Amino acid sequence: MARVAEHCIREIRDRASISEIVGEYVRLKKAGARSKGLCPFHQEKTPSFTVNEQMGFFHCFGCGENGDAIGFLRKHNGLGFMEAVEQLAQRVGVRLEYLDGAPTPEEGIARRKSRDERERLLELSAGVGSWFQDELKRAPRDSAVWKYIAERRLTDETVERFQLGLAPDSWDALSNALNRRGASKEDSEKLGLIMPRKTGNGFYDRFRNRLMFPIFDMSERVIAFGGRVLPSDDEREGAKYINSPDTPIYTKGDELFGLAQAKKALRAEGHAILVEGNVDVLMLHQAGLAHTVAPMGTALTEKQVRLLKRFVPEVVLLYDGDEAGLKAARKSLPLLFEADLHGRVVLLPTGADPDSYVVEHGGAALRELVEKAPPLIEFVIDDAVSRHGMSDRGRAQALAELAPLVQGIRDFRERDLVVARIGGVLGLPEARVAGMRRGRPSRDARGEGAAEVPAATRWESELPLRERKLVEASLHHPEILGWIEEVDAQAYMEDVDLRAVLWEAVTLQGETGRLDPMVLLERLGNQPIAGWVSSVLCGEPPEVSGGVQAYVKSCVQLLADGWMQRTVDELGREIERAERAGDHRLALELASKRTELARKRKQEGLDGVLTAGGGPTWSE
Ligand SMILES: [Zn+2]
Numbered sequence: 001m002a003r004v005a006e007h008c009i010r011e012i013r014d015r016a017s018i019s020e021i022v023g024e025y026v027r028l029k030k031a032g033a034r035s036k037g038l039c040p041f042h043q044e045k046t047p048s049f050t051v052n053e054q055m056g057f058f059h060c061f062g063c064g065e066n067g068d069a070i071g072f073l074r075k076h077n078g079l080g081f082m083e084a085v086e087q088l089a090q091r092v093g094v095r096l097e098y099l100d101g102a103p104t105p106e107e108g109i110a111r112r113k114s115r116d117e118r119e120r121l122l123e124l125s126a127g128v129g130s131w132f133q134d135e136l137k138r139a140p141r142d143s144a145v146w147k148y149i150a151e152r153r154l155t156d157e158t159v160e161r162f163q164l165g166l167a168p169d170s171w172d173a174l175s176n177a178l179n180r181r182g183a184s185k186e187d188s189e190k191l192g193l194i195m196p197r198k199t200g201n202g203f204y205d206r207f208r209n210r211l212m213f214p215i216f217d218m219s220e221r222v223i224a225f226g227g228r229v230l231p232s233d234d235e236r237e238g239a240k241y242i243n244s245p246d247t248p249i250y251t252k253g254d255e256l257f258g259l260a261q262a263k264k265a266l267r268a269e270g271h272a273i274l275v276e277g278n279v280d281v282l283m284l285h286q287a288g289l290a291h292t293v294a295p296m297g298t299a300l301t302e303k304q305v306r307l308l309k310r311f312v313p314e315v316v317l318l319y320d321g322d323e324a325g326l327k328a329a330r331k332s333l334p335l336l337f338e339a340d341l342h343g344r345v346v347l348l349p350t351g352a353d354p355d356s357y358v359v360e361h362g363g364a365a366l367r368e369l370v371e372k373a374p375p376l377i378e379f380v381i382d383d384a385v386s387r388h389g390m391s392d393r394g395r396a397q398a399l400a401e402l403a404p405l406v407q408g409i410r411d412f413r414e415r416d417l418v419v420a421r422i423g424g425v426l427g428l429p430e431a432r433v434a435g436m437r438r439g440r441p442s443r444d445a446r447g448e449g450a451a452e453v454p455a456a457t458r459w460e461s462e463l464p465l466r467e468r469k470l471v472e473a474s475l476h477h478p479e480i481l482g483w484i485e486e487v488d489a490q491a492y493m494e495d496v497d498l499r500a501v502l503w504e505a506v507t508l509q510g511e512t513g514r515l516d517p518m519v520l521l522e523r524l525g526n527q528p529i530a531g532w533v534s535s536v537l538c539g540e541p542p543e544v545s546g547g548v549q550a551y552v553k554s555c556v557q558l559l560a561d562g563w564m565q566r567t568v569d570e571l572g573r574e575i576e577r578a579e580r581a582g583d584h585r586l587a588l589e590l591a592s593k594r595t596e597l598a599r600k601r602k603q604e605g606l607d608g609v610l611t612a613g614g615g616p617t618w619s620e
Contacts (some may be wrong), residue, residue: 026278036050036051122223124188126221132165133164153359174207213295216260223247227243241298265289274293317344318345329542381422383402384397463532473542474552477541479551481505481510571591
């Protein structure tokens with residue numbers, strides 16, 4: 001992959017106006033140095049999405065999403081790091097310096113070859129799609145396929161819109177057609193359209209006597225097929241549904257059936273409906289729920305979830321109410337959490353599927369079910385409780401089962417709500433479930449590109465107040481960092497994460513003479529504290545009574561005092577241990593150390609602590 005010189009990225013960041021770029025997608029209202037708007041990454045009614053023009057980045061106080069202009073374009077428009085960099089560079093007039101130059105001639109040829117193959121296969125695939133379509137049109141209205149279409153109540157309009165086709169009841173109709181058109185056997189086999197005969201020479205058709213559902217990519221090109229077997233007299237029907245195998249242009253589990261037709265409705269409705277069957281998709285589109293897609297025979301995959309995330313912040317699972325539907329709903333939850341997609345679920349009454357429900361009750365009734373669907377997490381909690389029961393053992397089991405799910409929730413406010421709910425349902429005190437709160441770094445954050453920053457995974461309320469105040473003030477007033485370094489303020493801090501932040505800030509300021517927020521966040525990388533740092537940088541500067549100098553100094557003094565107290569206590573314990581062990585010399589030594597510290601503190605007040613000399617030591 002191409003790489004760009006670091007200084008170009010810095011120049012882009014300096015030149016690009018983040019509020020201008022964000023402003024193209026989000027209506028921003030200015031509030032002091034910052035502006036606010038409704039977050040494009042989660043649904044909200046009051047603005048918590050904040051852009052700090054001066055710092056050059058954004059932070060959402062609702063979902064924790066954050067980043068600079070490059071990050072915004074990546075996340076909002078689903079771009080790769082390089083794509084976003086190139087777009088911005090052009091916009092702000094920065095000439096990019098690529099680090100790894102042009103591809104070698106061999107690489108160039110290989111790339112061209114695979115591009116050519118792809119184009120050829122797409123063309124062949126499109127041709128086969130129209131051939132299936134023509135076969136369907138040619139088939140008499142009283143043939144099995146049209147009878148089936150009528151029985152499923154699919155309209156001509158739907159057949160047209162989804163470009164349905166027919167694979168005739170023949171072993172070689174398609175093979176012959178491909179032959180006549182001069183398509184290469186090799187390409188046809190690569191697309192999984194024909195298979196070599198097990199005996200003798202030649203090939204036979206994969207899809208026979210089936211209603212054909214073409215599968216489209218995002219550019220609405222046919223890349224694969226699904227086939228539904230048609231009722232026939234003899235018993236050689238085979239599997240009810242078969243799909244194209246993996247090919248150079250199609251990977252199972254990467255696509256969603258109906259997405260190409262659903263794109264517009266998805267944006268308008270703000271959520272997607274996920275059903276299991278292709279015919280369900282057709283029926284729901286037909287009933288006015290055109291934001292419906294299906295995963296095509298696989299369980300929902302991470303790729304499919306990410307695809308949906310490009311269009312909607314929320315997915316409603318619409319499954320049959322049987323054990324398989326329950327299981328599918330349970331399994332989807334971690335995937336949705338991981339992608340920070342809201343999930344809701346509708347389980348239909350046993351025996352019903354979306355298709356039959358629409359036929360029986362109509363589209364409006366189904367829409368109402370979908371709109372009233374409860375959050376998936378509530379369903380999963382209730383389900384865990386009902387399976388394990390409310391005995392002590394059952395509740396512990398439910399808790400153990402739910403913990404990893406909760407830790408996967410990236411929106412920290414939602415995580416809080418969920419923890420409270422679990423506590424409520426299980427009748428457990430907050431403290432027993434509170435341990436669930438700590439999140440883990442998001443998977444996104446480990447992706448390509450240096451500018452990626454994880455969502456907030458440590459809670460502000462978890463951070464020790466004094467240490468937090470000190471770090472907040474230092475981040476907003478980097479000029480104080482020199483003094484912080486001088487008195488080695490980090491050394492008095494207990495919180496490992498906050499200490500790391502202050503240390504990085506001091507180092508960065510020392511190295512570059514400025515505290516560039518994006519660089520600081522990059523250096524913090526995946527650390528669980530990074531989200532909090534981002535929120536501080538995008539937040540209001542803290543109120544500092546009596547000037548920054550005095551404020552920060554008093555913070556450090558309080559911390560130092562706390563450290564002193566801990567040290568004196570620790571010395572006391574060591575003295576006891578030494579005496580028990582009979583080491584009176586060590587005990588005396590420690591005792592005099594303790595007296596000295598206590599005396600200094602008494603005589604010189606807190607200033608004495610800061611200059612106590614020797615400095616505190618701490619170890620991890
Ligand atoms: Zn948000």
